[in-house]
Amino acid sequence: MDPRKSENEGNLDPDQSGLIYQMALDIGGSLAKLVYFTYDEDCAIEGKDGMSPEKAVAKSKGSKSCAVLRGKLNFKIFETSKINDCLEFIKSVKLRLGGCQRQENPGSQAIAVKATGGGAYKYTDLFKERLGINLDKEDEMDCLVAGANFLLKAVHQEAYTYMGGQKQFMDVDHNDLYPYLLVSIGSGVSMIKVEGDGKFERVSGTSIGGGTFWGLGKLLTKCKNFDELLELSYQGNNRVIDMLVGDIYGGTDYSKIGLSSTTIASSFGKVISNDKEIEDYKAEDIARSLLRMISNNIGQISYLNALRFGLKRIFFGGFFIRSHPFTMDTISVAVNFWSKGEAKALFLQHEGFLGAMGAFMSSDQHELKKLLENKAVHQQASSIKACAIAGDLHGDESIECCVYSV
């Protein structure tokens, strides 16, 4: 989860033992997200005789219920500005790419890797020249939606609410998932009305996103990275920076219109009347004001769009959130405040990898997708949910997973 790790770990692979079966990239404005599956020959029930996963799946079709793909889904992030680290990493594991990507063109050395995000376009020549990899571009919104739909359907306890420090998992009924608003908070923010598999529209967005938090934070504090700034905000007090209703009204509420004395009237507004220089403010107070300003704004615009299209649920994803309690709390409070308690913010356990997961699932060759699209499998969803993907996805982590065929 921590972009610093990519600097320190260089091209180390968290799982050197497995053969890489499938890889996908989501290269955004700030971060490049990499998802790859390493299957474990010892554990793959049908694959332990050395046959390919495709053959194993084919063979398993007749049996009642057994794991056909077992291994690890690995997640790794790099800063987009340090794309060379990403290239080095892929170079170091490329020889072990044994899945469909090589087999698509058995006679050639070219390897195709699914990729999404603006960087898939920007760095297409770089990947080709340096690694001989063709970035097989998938639309960013397609991938975000496919990733979110997959996770919400396939992963047990994927969605949860967060308010007042309480995390509460929400079971999503597959038959009552759509429509919903997907809010993806990366450097910027996209808001997508999702009505079904592949049926969606980007209805709004805002340029005030994660890039704004870290960009302004970098200018205003001496923090060296996003996570440090985020952690600092825990200890901060935004009342030193923000102009509250009580500051304007002499400590009282403006109760006639329902604004309490502690409501923020103007973000960074208290700075105006202070005779202080930038150095006189604590970095943690600045971090907290920034985070509240941005989270609150995203929550508000999201709610207004959900209202506009009559969407009951708003799912928030993207790397800005990072399961950060204060970020989620602020977004939840904003949605609750503006909707007068009628709408709820929902978060995704695997928030940061929606686009990369969508790209990963977009390969027609990919058995994971085939299996999950199989109705028989869906009917046994609970067993798949529990097994297919479990655990929190944090950068540079991997999770055990297996897929059953029934």
Add this chain to the structure above:
Amino acid sequence: MDPRKSENEGNLDPDQSGLIYQMALDIGGSLAKLVYFTYDEDCAIEGKDGMSPEKAVAKSKGSKSCAVLRGKLNFKIFETSKINDCLEFIKSVKLRLGGCQRQENPGSQAIAVKATGGGAYKYTDLFKERLGINLDKEDEMDCLVAGANFLLKAVHQEAYTYMGGQKQFMDVDHNDLYPYLLVSIGSGVSMIKVEGDGKFERVSGTSIGGGTFWGLGKLLTKCKNFDELLELSYQGNNRVIDMLVGDIYGGTDYSKIGLSSTTIASSFGKVISNDKEIEDYKAEDIARSLLRMISNNIGQISYLNALRFGLKRIFFGGFFIRSHPFTMDTISVAVNFWSKGEAKALFLQHEGFLGAMGAFMSSDQHELKKLLENKAVHQQASSIKACAIAGDLHGDESIECCVYSV
């Protein structure tokens, strides 16, 4: 219009000659706005024999059409953090308060002055102790709406559109004024659905307003005041600071969802990948990014609220705008972009004094209001429009005005 002026000019009165008839204050989080009317005994047709304006009005009722109040509406602003300047100014002109305020309590020395905004509550004791003035508090939203309604009805060419450098006046049909969305951009932003005289609801707002622009600007640049920062933004280039769609997509558009390569994907997002310190950025570039970020956000949230309530017109007021072309252009572009050309941003000539004008009009004693509420006068609206208030209202300015009775 320039807050610096209040420092330099001390307690000078722009019109020492006239007797002050009526005064009203709007004390906001950043700025205190003062409106007062000085009537000119030489010019007041019915008042030249020295009779009070009230008597003059009463006398004029029988005649066909003649000016009964002629003089100047004076506008002055102070920084709220320097409220003492405001007190000193009022002290210097207090003796000349000859209008209704003194007459309301003929036996006492106490003077009542209409006041609105949070500062009317915060500074109530200060005004009483230092000046013997009772701040007669009027609700902030009531005043904003009353001020806007009055100006839109009474002032010729009050409303205009601004886009691509073109200012286009819009005639407002009195019978088709309501409903509209009033967006008041002060330190924070209030959004009010207005359905008639005194019939309104504050439906939304945002803490990202003028206080955020100046607060963040003060921290990020060496600018000494709001106007300097605003002027700097003219020369700035936000592309050095903001992450554009083209920066992510390698110079190309993301045409599938209608985002051109020059669309801002992430405000301040380019700062992330630059190895620059705050001193390495030009103040004008920072000012421009800030202004675009804030204006665009206000335009977007305003549009979403107008859409929500089916409001065709959005009027923008408040001191943040200050007839600043780039601010108005950004707000107009935002409303146009998000509404896909279906909604238009409208601006008010007298944007900064809506609340103060509303407070000024709220006195039951005030003949200006009485006359304007008179149906006979409304029927002759064109002559009143042209005469009652003309010219741009800028801080520390005064405008000639007269009111006719018909």
